[in-house]
Amino acid sequence: MAFDKMELRDIEVWDGNFAAAQAMRQAQIDVVAAYPITPSTPIVEGYAKFLADGYVEGEFVMVESEHAAMSGCIGAAAAGGRVATATSSQGFALMVETLYQSSGMRLPIVLNVVNRALAAPLNVNGDHSDMYLGRDSGWIQLDAYSPQEAYDLNFIAFRVSEDHDVRLPCMVHQDGFMTSHTAQGVKTLTDDVAYGFVGEYKPMNDMLDLDHPVTHGVQTEEDWHFEHKARQHNDLMTKVMPKIQEVFDDFEKLSGRKYNIVEGYDMDDADVAVVCMGTSVETAREVAGEMREKGIKAGVIGIRVFRPFPFMEMAEALKGIKAIAALDRSSPNGAPGMLFNELSGVLFSQKSDAALSGYVYGLGGRDLTKAHLVDLYNELQANADAGKVLTPLQQFIGVRGPKLSFL
Amino acid sequence: MSEIKKIKNLKEFSTSADRFEGANLLCPGCAHSIIVREVLNATNDDLILSAATGCLEVCTAVYPYTSWDASWIHIGFENGSTAVAGAEAMYNALKKKGRLKQPDREPKFVSFAGDGASYDIGFQWISGCFERGHNMMHVVLDNEVYANTGGQRSSSTPIGSSATTSPAGRVSYGEKKNKKDMLSIMAAHGAPYVAQVAPNKWKNMVKAIQQGFAVEGPVFINAMSACTTEWKFAPEDTIDISDMATDSLVFPLYEIIDGKKLNITYRPKNVIPVEEYLAAQGRFKHLFKDQFKYLIKEWQERIDSNWDYLQRREEAGV
Numbered sequence: 241m242a243f244d245k246m247e248l249r250d251i252e253v254w255d256g257n258f259a260a261a262q263a264m265r266q267a268q269i270d271v272v273a274a275y276p277i278t279p280s281t282p283i284v285e286g287y288a289k290f291l292a293d294g295y296v297e298g299e300f301v302m303v304e305s306e307h308a309a310m311s312g313c314i315g316a317a318a319a320g321g322r323v324a325t326a327t328s329s330q331g332f333a334l335m336v337e338t339l340y341q342s343s344g345m346r347l348p349i350v351l352n353v354v355n356r357a358l359a360a361p362l363n364v365n366g367d368h369s370d371m372y373l374g375r376d377s378g379w380i381q382l383d384a385y386s387p388q389e390a391y392d393l394n395f396i397a398f399r400v401s402e403d404h405d406v407r408l409p410c411m412v413h414q415d416g417f418m419t420s421h422t423a424q425g426v427k428t429l430t431d432d433v434a435y436g437f438v439g440e441y442k443p444m445n446d447m448l449d450l451d452h453p454v455t456h457g458v459q460t461e462e463d464w465h466f467e468h469k470a471r472q473h474n475d476l477m478t479k480v481m482p483k484i485q486e487v488f489d490d491f492e493k494l495s496g497r498k499y500n501i502v503e504g505y506d507m508d509d510a511d512v513a514v515v516c517m518g519t520s521v522e523t524a525r526e527v528a529g530e531m532r533e534k535g536i537k538a539g540v541i542g543i544r545v546f547r548p549f550p551f552m553e554m555a556e557a558l559k560g561i562k563a564i565a566a567l568d569r570s571s572p573n574g575a576p577g578m579l580f581n582e583l584s585g586v587l588f589s590q591k592s593d594a595a596l597s598g599y600v601y602g603l604g605g606r607d608l609t610k611a612h613l614v615d616l617y618n619e620l621q622a623n624a625d626a627g628k629v630l631t632p633l634q635q636f637i638g639v640r641g642p643k644l645s646f647l
Numbered sequence: 648m649s650e651i652k653k654i655k656n657l658k659e660f661s662t663s664a665d666r667f668e669g670a671n672l673l674c675p676g677c678a679h680s681i682i683v684r685e686v687l688n689a690t691n692d693d694l695i696l697s698a699a700t701g702c703l704e705v706c707t708a709v710y711p712y713t714s715w716d717a718s719w720i721h722i723g724f725e726n727g728s729t730a731v732a733g734a735e736a737m738y739n740a741l742k743k744k745g746r747l748k749q750p751d752r753e754p755k756f757v758s759f760a761g762d763g764a765s766y767d768i769g770f771q772w773i774s775g776c777f778e779r780g781h782n783m784m785h786v787v788l789d790n791e792v793y794a795n796t797g798g799q800r801s802s803s804t805p806i807g808s809s810a811t812t813s814p815a816g817r818v819s820y821g822e823k824k825n826k827k828d829m830l831s832i833m834a835a836h837g838a839p840y841v842a843q844v845a846p847n848k849w850k851n852m853v854k855a856i857q858q859g860f861a862v863e864g865p866v867f868i869n870a871m872s873a874c875t876t877e878w879k880f881a882p883e884d885t886i887d888i889s890d891m892a893t894d895s896l897v898f899p900l901y902e903i904i905d906g907k908k909l910n911i912t913y914r915p916k917n918v919i920p921v922e923e924y925l926a927a928q929g930r931f932k933h934l935f936k937d938q939f940k941y942l943i944k945e946w947q948e949r950i951d952s953n954w955d956y957l958q959r960r961e962e963a964g965v
Contacts, residue, residue: 338722
């Protein structure tokens with residue numbers, strides 16, 4: 241062994257960035273090609289320090305841009321080994337071309353995305369614009385709401401992404417600053433247990449198998465392109481969810497921490513529900529509890545697996561709910577919000593008559609307060625009582641000036 | 648230890664075991680395939696290759712076929728160099744960790760890219776690879792134009808050439824800017840070896856490639872690739888046109904070692920006028936109209952001056 245193991249306490253006080261960096265260390269990644277950007281920089285810095293202190297044995301390539309970071313990751317993954325990196329926002333946007341290339345080439349890569357707004361205007365704070373930008377890229381997208389989850393989901397990401405039936409890259413999202421820079425107690429795995437869970441990397445079509453040369457990244461035109469894209473979509477729709485569930489189950493057996501493709505809180509007897517992602521899930525859970533004391537049967541649905549989208553799981557979770565709010569933390573720029581649209585599809589296909597309303601909130605790090613959510617749940621209860629949406633279909637929460645609403 | 652191929656004569660060299668198949672879609676007369684074969688045949692070592700988007704890529708890896716009998720990767724237009732750098736990083740990681748499948752073999756890492764993918768859109772990626780010192784060779788297939796997309800100008804397009812985005816016309820002689828001096832730029836990165844080569848001077852070229860493989864660190868090779876389609880000459884004239892380029896000194900062959908020492912590697916016995924080289928190609932046809940003839944004189948003066956500069960550097964050992 242040319243690197244040292246690290247002794248961790250059972251519970252460490254880590255922010256989301258450091259939790260992700262620790263998980264990357266414990267996964268014994270072979271190549272990290274990275275470029276720093278706020279607020280994900282401490283992940284890369286943390287990994288660099290582990291390397292400097294002799295806790296990491298792999299190669300760490302500090303490249304000249306995020307596009308080059310993912311390009312290097314693609315070359316490294318095709319060569320045949322474990323690969324990961326991290327980014328945010330503008331860096332994520334610069335990577336977009338290579339996101340499609342890596343998934344289309346069926347290369348397992350783990351990308352920690354610390355969610356941040358997209359310019360202009362320039363903004364370093366958290367919203368989900370970058371996460372939404374990646375949603376058609378053919379990657380698996382997992383969403384962490386806390387440092388603990390950022391830590392755990394990294395291990396899960398490697399297992400799912402590198403599975404030979406999957407072979408698709410995977411993002412682990414966390415909210416910029418609210419998760420990435422907020423220290424909380426994180427229950428740790430020992431180095432041996434963590435690596436045992438992730439497992440040894442099993443190469444497939446590796447360029448470095450010199451006796452079996454391979455060609456990666458071919459040209460296909462109208463004769464074959466559609467089949468490649470269809471196969472990738474097919475695998476995302478049919479193979480990925482069962483694999484994620486299997487790995488969630490294994491992780492629960494190992495750690496006692498249970499993850500679900502769709503996370504429901506107080507949903508068993510709920511009349512009204514908020515569907516959201518990221519740190520807002522925890523805020524909504526707290527408010528839902530308070531609303532129940534006031535007699536409103538409030539629940540919360542958090543999306544854990546954002547892509548592939550859990551269409552049928554969501555249909556099941558929304559069964560019997562009378563009024564639903566879809567919370568989008570990204571400007572739809574001329575349309576209903578993404579979550580509103582996805583949930584509309586789910587509800588319509590199930591012939592549901594639930595009252596669905598959409599809310600856009602939290603852009604550029606604007607707080608979603610408990611007071612906002614109290615108002616929102618009251619609107620949902622009114623919709624539930626009326627059996628229809630009484631408000632405009634799309635409302636903005638927490639923006640200055642006269643209330644903004646559309647449709 | 649790397650294995651350098653012994654070369655006796657062209658026949659033996661051109662018929663030796665080939666890791667780049669003749670079954671490809673490149674134009675008849677395209678110099679790309681000659682260059683690639685000369686690079687690959689310069690070593691018996693294993694090869695990990697990449698190609699940037701461009702003629703070479705679209706003509707050699709069309710699913711479900713491949714012309715490559717060595718591991719090969721294409722990602723995009725700008726990042727072929729970084730693809731190979733990533734693979735090289737993985738090689739180093741697995742070597743350290745004892746996980747190489749063939750630990751006794753040391754593959755060479757080579758990226759191929761056109762002048763557009765090297766001088767223009769891929770410039771930053773190449774610069775990054777060279778600054779970081781990856782053990783790799785970047786070979787430019789320099790046909791002085793975006794040939795794959797139909798002949799648009801690049802920063803390698805020479806002055807007076809008619810390209811589709813800098814066409815010669817009633818009042819314009821075509822491209823207005825002189826070719827970018829990439830060799831100097833790459834030498835300034837402190838690369839241990841950079842060289843300008845041409846496939847018609849195949850012994851000279853193979854020697855440069857072998858020298859490049861022998862050094863540790865990033866190596867930059869600018870290989871002239873005469874383009875029958877965009878330079879507008881007959882497909883069977885590729886080597887003749889290439890000879891005119893090297894013998895007129897329009898395309899001088901030289902190397903720079905450790906960023907500091909320049910050696911001229913080919914001195915034509917009979918230097919031919921630049922006018923002959925220009926006259927042989929349709930892309931310069933308009934320069935022979937009265938209104939633009941002054942440019943031919945300027946061309947000759949520029950080439951003379953550049954040759955003088957190269958000789959003075961060589962003499963001074965800098």
